Amino acid sequence: MSVLAAILVLAAGMAVFMTRNRDAGTVIAGMNYHEAAVDNKIYTSYSQRDTRWSSSPLGISKDTMGSSGCLTSCIAASLTAQGIHSFSPGELNQVFNENNVYNGQGSIVRKELEQALPYARVRLDCGTASESIDRLLEEKMYPIVKVRRKSGAVHWIMLTGTEKDTHDITAMDPIDGFVHMSDYDNRIYGVRVVTGSVETLETNGACL
Numbered sequence: 001m002s003v004l005a006a007i008l009v010l011a012a013g014m015a016v017f018m019t020r021n022r023d024a025g026t027v028i029a030g031m032n033y034h035e036a037a038v039d040n041k042i043y044t045s046y047s048q049r050d051t052r053w054s055s056s057p058l059g060i061s062k063d064t065m066g067s068s069g070c071l072t073s074c075i076a077a078s079l080t081a082q083g084i085h086s087f088s089p090g091e092l093n094q095v096f097n098e099n100n101v102y103n104g105q106g107s108i109v110r111k112e113l114e115q116a117l118p119y120a121r122v123r124l125d126c127g128t129a130s131e132s133i134d135r136l137l138e139e140k141m142y143p144i145v146k147v148r149r150k151s152g153a154v155h156w157i158m159l160t161g162t163e164k165d166t167h168d169i170t171a172m173d174p175i176d177g178f179v180h181m182s183d184y185d186n187r188i189y190g191v192r193v194v195t196g197s198v199e200t201l202e203t204n205g206a207c208l
Contacts, residue, residue, distance in 0.1 A: 025128075025187040026128040026129065026189075027185075028128065028186055029186060030137075030167030030168060031131070032138070033164050033167060034137040034161040034162045035161055037140055038081045038161075038172075042077055042160075046077040046174055047073070047177070048070050048175065049174075052090055053065045053088070054069075056069075056090060056093050056094070059097060059101070059103070060104060061103075065093055069089060069093065069174070070155050070156040070157070070174040070175065071192070072093050072108070074157065074158040074172070074174060075092060075194050076088060077142070077158050078141075078194050081158075081160075082140065082142065082195065085119065096113070098116075099116035110122050120194055120195070122193070122194050123193040123194075123195070128145075128189075128190065132191070133145075133159065137159060137160075141193055142158050142160060143159050143192070143193050145158075145159060145171075145192075146189040147188055148189065155173075156174070157172060157174070157184075158172045160172055168181065169182075
């Protein structure tokens with residue numbers, strides 16, 4: 001095998017490794033007891049499949065709230081739970097549609113979201129480590145985490161607290177309602193935090 005061929009094989013192997021590593025996600029665990037300071041209705045009132053808004057489109061894309069509105073539902077739930085602004089998923093989706101918050105593929109654009117909701121800020125750089133999640137739960141910031149359903153489809157859920165005895169992390173799932181992170185093998189693939197101000201996150205160190 002020539003040197004060039006060996007380099008190409010090595011590069012291909014590294015690419016496969018990096019792809020697998022990226023897709024592996026991060027396994028998290030509840031570190032302390034955090035009582036969920038949310039109304040129990042939040043687990044049933046923020047379903048993306050609620051017939052009142054499930055057929056509503058996400059911008060100009062082919063997606064609807066029912067098919068792909070999990071992140072919008074979680075943002076509405078988080079804003080409501082933190083007392084920043086009370087939205088139903090349908091109401092927030094209407095605001096997003098009126099302000100072109102979605103791109104052509106139905107994904108939320110951070111800059112457009114913050115323009116549509118001037119009192120809200122989005123952090124994309126919060127760590128996925130258990131310590132970071134624990135701090136966010138302690139501060140009642142209700143982090144929104146990316147998970148994968150059994151089908152392999154990407155999905156977003158909002159973390160709400162931990163169980164007292166087991167510290168199993170609890171969450172609001174826009175499809176299944178009340179769930180535990182153990183239902184998703186405790187594995188996450190990203191974190192989004194929506195709060196009232198950037199200063200809140202920066203001063204208390206919730207994003208590690």
